[in-house]
Amino acid sequence: MKANIKLLKKQRIYSDEFKLQIVKDFESGEFSVTQLEKLHNISNVSIYKWIHKFSTFNEKGSRIVEMKNSSTQKMKEQQARIKELEAIVGRKQIKIDYLEKMIDIAKDDLNIDIKKNFSTPQSTGSGHIKKK
Template identity: 80%
Template structure:
């Protein structure tokens, strides 16, 4: 004969000191809610409830947004990439200014309009061009 057994729902009771420690760990940035959940085996909603109850920064009705380390790292990488691209653009602009100056000098010294594409004779290589 089998006994009619009910599965007992485990109901754990945590001390206020423990709850405050969890909230402190979260607020200090030491752990994310997901990390605390896995570390202590506490459900995600329970941890958020404690944060809203005991936190000095978060109030009920406001949303707690966590920036993951990967998000922070990605942001830093993007900022670094922006700086690199700005430096590249600066160097390219210097190069463009230099080449435009060379074109102006070629026009003045050798009477060649490099910017004008039509009816321009092809280069004969390294032969010197004599001014008439």
């Protein structure tokens, strides 16, 4: 008979060290509450409670308010920066591929070995060259 069985909610219990680390991450400005919520899969209510309880900046009677627009804007700026850097890396890779192809063409068609060859003897420096 399953009529009287309740669904049990699993409640996660976090250590004080973990809570302090979350508060420290928030206070350092490295992460916003929204980012911490998504990163650790914790409700923002819990994070705000921990900030109220453990924060070194917390004064009696003060409230911590975080503007969601600012954290959202910061995240969008970071994503735009990531896309910009990925584009730069892509262009550099295309340039590298182009130069490697040119080296191969020089070797095959012009019989010029541009790559450093380890079997080549070292030069003697700027010694005098005998004229013929």
